[in-house]
Amino acid sequence: MKVVSTSPSFAKYSNEPIEFLRSHQIEFEYLPADITEAEFIEKMQGVNAAIVAFNTISEKVLDSLPDLKIVCKHGVGVDNIDVKAAQDRGVVVTNVPNANKHAVADFAFALMLSLARKIPEANDKTKKGEWPRIFGSDVYGKTLGIVGLGMIGREVAKRAKGFDMKIVAYDPYPNDAFAAEYGIEYVQLEELLTISDFITLHMPLTPQTRNLIAEKEFALMKEEAFIVNASRGGIVSEAALYEALKNGKIAGAALDVFEEEPATDHPLFEHSNFIALPHIAGYTSGAINTLGMVCVQNIVDVLVNNKEPNHVIKL
Numbered sequence: 511m512k513v514v515s516t517s518p519s520f521a522k523y524s525n526e527p528i529e530f531l532r533s534h535q536i537e538f539e540y541l542p543a544d545i546t547e548a549e550f551i552e553k554m555q556g557v558n559a560a561i562v563a564f565n566t567i568s569e570k571v572l573d574s575l576p577d578l579k580i581v582c583k584h585g586v587g588v589d590n591i592d593v594k595a596a597q598d599r600g601v602v603v604t605n606v607p608n609a610n611k612h613a614v615a616d617f618a619f620a621l622m623l624s625l626a627r628k629i630p631e632a633n634d635k636t637k638k639g640e641w642p643r644i645f646g647s648d649v650y651g652k653t654l655g656i657v658g659l660g661m662i663g664r665e666v667a668k669r670a671k672g673f674d675m676k677i678v679a680y681d682p683y684p685n686d687a688f689a690a691e692y693g694i695e696y697v698q699l700e701e702l703l704t705i706s707d708f709i710t711l712h713m714p715l716t717p718q719t720r721n722l723i724a725e726k727e728f729a730l731m732k733e734e735a736f737i738v739n740a741s742r743g744g745i746v747s748e749a750a751l752y753e754a755l756k757n758g759k760i761a762g763a764a765l766d767v768f769e770e771e772p773a774t775d776h777p778l779f780e781h782s783n784f785i786a787l788p789h790i791a792g793y794t795s796g797a798i799n800t801l802g803m804v805c806v807q808n809i810v811d812v813l814v815n816n817k818e819p820n821h822v823i824k825l
């Protein structure tokens with residue numbers, strides 16, 4: 511039996527996941543994260559399980575890999591996997607919910623603070639020998655709008671309580687008990703965009719959420735508002751964001767995720783009130799170790815124990 515990973519972070523902090531596979535007589539190999547579809551199909555012949563980060567598992571890929579039994583998303587969002595096609599072919603798809611929620615929530619908060627206090631700009635100038643008086647915006651006591659109050663959104667809300675923020679949320683599937691416990695008010699998206707000083711997005715990329723934040727939505731926001739997206743590229747229209755920043759419709763934005771990744775030499779980079787990150791919100795040692803161990807346990811359950819693994823994505 512053989513497992514391949516295209517996730518560059520799999521087993522980065524310890525060998526435990528690979529040793530676990532070997533203890534079950536399962537071979538392991540890394541493939542490059544930016545592998546082409548044709549190369550992936552070629553290298554995956556005879557392989558029984560794939561651990562994937564960003565590469566696309568399309569219907570064509572699944573049709574070309576008759577020995578594949580399980581695809582494990584090394585993370586949460588399964589937008590790069592054709593789950594329906596996999597299900598139709600009897601290939602199990604799993605993800606790892608929960609494992610990187612603290613890492614991403616911390617990161618989203620770091621981005622809000624970085625935008626409000628202009629930390630990247632202050633760092634750049636100080637290292638260039640300047641000693642600038644840079645004035646920022648308050649975070650403490652401001653209104654935070656969380657779009658998508660799932661596992662990560664709820665962790666962001668818990669952090670925001672420590673900053674005494676007023677929290678509003680939009681989510682088509684409300685969690686009333688959590689909202690009541692943390693004093694969160696559910697509102698419609700339009701209201702959230704209108705009243706929030708900080709807006710943070712934490713939902714999956716789906717046909718319904720693609721371009722959810724576009725020209726009309728930026729027009730609703732306050733001129734002092736900051737927006738953070740550490741969920742998925744494509745939820746924020748980058749063309750609309752470019753115009754919103756250019757025309758001063760909002761105060762700043764930070765993206766950890768882009769419509770096309772890797773994002774290099776992007777028009778948004780010209781805006782000084784725009785922070786660009788390379789899809790690293792979930793990258794901490796604790797999160798990565800848990801992700802790896804959950805993936806390999808699921809693989810052993812399918813290939814060796816003949817048992818339903820945890821976190822199967824079912825449509």
Ligand SMILES: NC(=O)c1ccc[n+]([C@@H]2O[C@H](COP(=O)([O-])OP(=O)(O)OC[C@H]3O[C@@H](n4cnc5c(N)ncnc54)[C@H](O)[C@@H]3O)[C@@H](O)[C@H]2O)c1
Pocket residue numbers: 585586587588607608610611614657658659660661662663680681682683712713714715718719740741742766767789790791792793
């Ligand atoms: N940047 C990163 O490295 C990174 C890491 C982990 C997860 N993510 C992304 O974050 C997303 C959220 O992760 P999670 O663990 O909180 O998932 P989750 O499933 O626990 O929560 C997602 C929430 O979004 C809500 N939702 C669905 N459609 C919506 C819509 N149209 N508008 C508003 N809310 C909507 C759901 O009801 C749910 O409450 C993932 O889907 C993934 O794409 C990114």
Ligand SMILES: O=C(O)CC[C@@H](O)C(=O)O
Pocket residue numbers: 517519562563564584585586587588610792
């Ligand atoms: O595995 C990764 O490298 C990141 C995955 C992350 O975006 C997620 O959806 O959890």
